[in-house]
Amino acid sequence: MHASPTALNKPILIFPAGMPRSLDYLERCKRDGQTVIGASSLAYDVSKPAYPEWAFLPYVNDPGFLEALQLLITQRGIASIYTPNPVVWSYLNEVLKNLQPAIPLINASPVHDEMSGYRSAMAHARKTLATPLPIASVVDTKPALPELQLATLFRHANVMPGMCDDEKISALYEIARHSVRGDVVEIGSAWGKSAFVLARLARLHDIGHTLCIDPWQSEYVVQNDTGGLVDNCIHHYDYDEALRVFEMNLLPYSANDINYLRLPSVAAEQQYRQAAAVYSPSFGTTNYAGSIALLHIDGNHAYEAAQADIAAWEKHVVAGGWIIIDDYVWPYGDGPQRAGDEFLAQQQQRISSAFVMGTALFLQLR
Known part of the structure; x- marks a missing residue:
């Protein structure tokens, strides 16, 4: 207004x-x-x-x-x-x-206001189903979700705050159809929007359990972005509150298959490597396979941090698994892109498919 x-x-x-x-x-x-x-x-x-x-x-x-x-x-x-x-x-x-x-x-009419989100979700579902991504995957394609299931994914995701837009949700849906079994690990979960999408797809496509990694502490959020616009807004966030919002968003969907570690990425990787089970007061105990089918990297976007995230976690991704580097196209800096390009150059023999959709880089290992 x-x-x-x-x-x-x-x-x-x-x-x-x-x-x-x-x-x-x-x-x-x-x-x-x-x-x-x-x-x-x-x-x-x-x-x-x-x-x-x-x-x-x-x-x-x-x-x-x-x-x-x-x-x-x-x-x-x-x-x-x-x-x-x-x-x-x-x-x-x-x-x-x-x-x-x-x-x-x-x-305008309250009926229109109440229904607009649902109508939009149905439209996005129909569009996604009508125009599947032609992914050159090494994994057999799983059947498409029913339209109502996919619309539900869009609708519930878009009630949650976060930066995961509909184009990215469509891309995540598509790669989940070309995924092997294993853990789904997200680095940088914030309020839980993309975590919900990943967890829901993991369950619908029988991929595995979802583990979210985020320190939810301001000292780990400094991006050193160009111009400092991102870093200047850090003080507006309450990170304890962000964790509570994450829990509120994910708890209704958890069936002992979602959990989190409130740790920096590298420290969390050490715990993941050493233990198959993760406990939190909110989600209880979740058992993990110890090998990753989908790795979503969306943590600190400073180059050193993005590079460290990839180095720490990529070795756990199984053959046929996916690595998603979010904000590969990022207006505030080139940290994720530099780290992603280095991985592409160094590990090209391991990569069977690579594409950019929206702002994210999607990589599938051979």
């Missing part, structure tokens, strides 16, 4: 004020300095203290609703209305044309 200074002084009515989307919109208004008034039909609404101004309105099917709304608009100088309730929205969309034609509903 981008409002002019004049519009900021004209209140937006949020009604019903206690719905989750109403409260989300309230926070956006507060950040933008927008004047808002909350309204409810409940005699006592627990959301009332969250609003700077408050009003009572009867239910929309009450005979006195329109008169009460008209009075509220006049007395408070309301300029627009936000409602995430589909019944209220549909009713106001009709009656405001005659009651107050100058007062718009500020949001």
Whole structure:
């Protein structure tokens, strides 16, 4: 929402004020300095203290609703209305044309808002299934997922915060269809979006268990990026909170096949090499094979860090396994690309397939 200074002084009515989307919109208004008034039909609404101004309105099917709304608009100088309730929205969309034609509903139909993410997921699934990647793989191709399963992957992933876009999800889906069995290991998991995608694909294609490696500590996040734009935003993140968000995102999908190590990459590799089981209070104990089918490297993007991640973990990747180097194309520096190109040059005899999709480099070993 981008409002002019004049519009900021004209209140937006949020009604019903206690719905989750109403409260989300309230926070956006507060950040933008927008004047808002909350309204409810409940005699006592627990959301009332969250609003700077408050009003009572009867239910929309009450005979006195329109008169009460008209009075509220006049007395408070309301300029627009936000409602995430589909019944209220549909009713106001009709009656405001005659009651107050100058007062718009500020949001589109809530039904459209609620369904847009699902519709987008179905569209991405259909597109991915219609245009499979022509991967020159050494592994037999597994059957395509049903459209609904793939749409579910897109939808659930895109509810989670993170930088894993739909193009990359499509690529991960495709290489999972050309994967041998083994562990799925991710270096750098943050909030868990790509970890969810990998874990879900690993289960659907019977690949193996997923292990996420991340220190979730600020001192390991310094990228030394060109211009310092990335490093300058480090202080905005709470890394203990990031781990909690990761756990909240992954726990509903875990069946003793997902876990994590809160360690720097090289230290985590030593533990992985020495023990087949990983324990965490949130996920319990997960047993791993000790050999990797899919290695996703998305940790610190400084050249030295990316090189160390590859050197530490690539030896565990089995024949036919995949190495994904994320942000191989990265506008803030060339660390992952330099490290990836060095690996390509040094290990070309081991590599059977290589391609870039989106910003990631995908490599399959012979």
